[in-house]
Amino acid sequence: MSGSSLPSRWIVRFAHLVPADARVLDLACGNGRHALFFAGRGCRVLAVDRDAGAVASLADATGVETAVFDLEAGTWPLPGERFDAIVVANYLHRPLLSHLLAALTDKGVLLYETFARGNEAYGRPSNPAFLLEPGELLRVVEGHLDVVAFEEGLVSREGGLSVVQRIAAVGSHAGKPCRLA
Secondary structure: OOOOOOOOOHHHHHHHHHHOOOOEEEOOOOOHHHHHHHHOOOEEEEEEEEOOOHHOOOOOOEEEEEOOOOOOOOOOOOOOEEEEEEEEOOOOHHHHHHEEEEEEEEEEEEEEEEOOOOOOOOOOOOOHHHHEEEOOHHHOOOEEEEEEEEEEEEEEEOOOEEEEEEEEEEEOOOOOOOOOO
16 A cells, blocks of 8 residues: 555545545544545544644645544543544554444444555565454454455555455444445
């Protein structure tokens, strides 16, 4: 996954699951490509990253609130906050996964895409701490969310090949998942 300013094709593909007026958390937002995408669709977005410079670039974006947190230091920085959707791309810190599920509303949507085991053969990241194990995202949401779509494997991306894992999942109270075309 690259440092592109374009939103991930996976996130765009399942953006229709997120209502236009939703409150969205873009976790580890980087340059804010997903925050800007969802704000452009009428969502209220909280863009969070530890890079103050990246977050500052979103200061004037309509519909985007920003916060600078080191997500890997200390406790969950958003206790009691609830979101209609959470978007994560190119980031993994396993201790946060349970907090993300708890922060979703009953009908919340999780759109998650990051590197998986096997990526070490193609470049960075190669540290197992930053690579999902086979089927890991499925196990994380099991019993909490209904899976709309899941993919895992080798993909061709800008800059070369990567091994990724992707999931689109919705709160169990969201009704039937939509049929994919």
